[in-house]
Amino acid sequence: MxxxxxxxxxxxxxxxxxxxxxxxxxxxxxxxxxxxxxxxxxWPRERRVKGTGARSMKIPLSDVPIGEARFVRFLGKPAVVVRPNEQQTIALSPVCTHLGCVVKWKEKEKEFLCPCHGGRFDVKGAVLGGPPPSPLPIFTTSLEADYVVIKEV
Ligand code: FES
Known part of the structure; x- marks a missing residue:
């Protein structure tokens, strides 16, 4: 069976x-x-800008609402993109020029604040107050269709 x-x-x-x-x-x-x-x-990828060999990174504009900041990594280091208004897009290094802390974006005040010693920077990275000796380094940016492109200086 x-x-x-x-x-x-x-x-x-x-x-x-x-x-x-x-x-x-x-x-x-x-x-x-x-x-x-x-x-x-x-983690958007960095790319080479045609003809220059410089590295760049594209971020969708929709990821950076007006008045807000988007923190990313660019060239292996932190970077921040801010859109103060419809026409302007700014990319900076958020590393404080005093002792190297990473600044935070204060949306209400429209400025960057360093949590370590109270350094303050405006939206373009200029020092507003506190101990930082120099402005935040700025990256070149451009708009391509619906993207902001950060470029190596
Ligand atoms: S590290 Fe930013 S104020 Fe000192």
């Missing part, structure tokens, strides 16, 4: 293995499909 209803026949085991392999493959492809755009959004 044979047991034809048993689920553990060699054919079923092989079919189950290939089905699991197929589902794992499509699951991995789907996960990459979600992870890649998310990674590009969170």
């Amino acid at each position: 044979t047991n034809e209803t048993s689920a553990a026949t060699p054919n079923n085991t092989r079919r189950g293995f290939f089905l699991t392999l197929l589902l794992s493959f499509f699951g991995s492809v789907s996960a990459l499909g979600f992870a890649y755009p998310l990674g590009m959004y969170l």
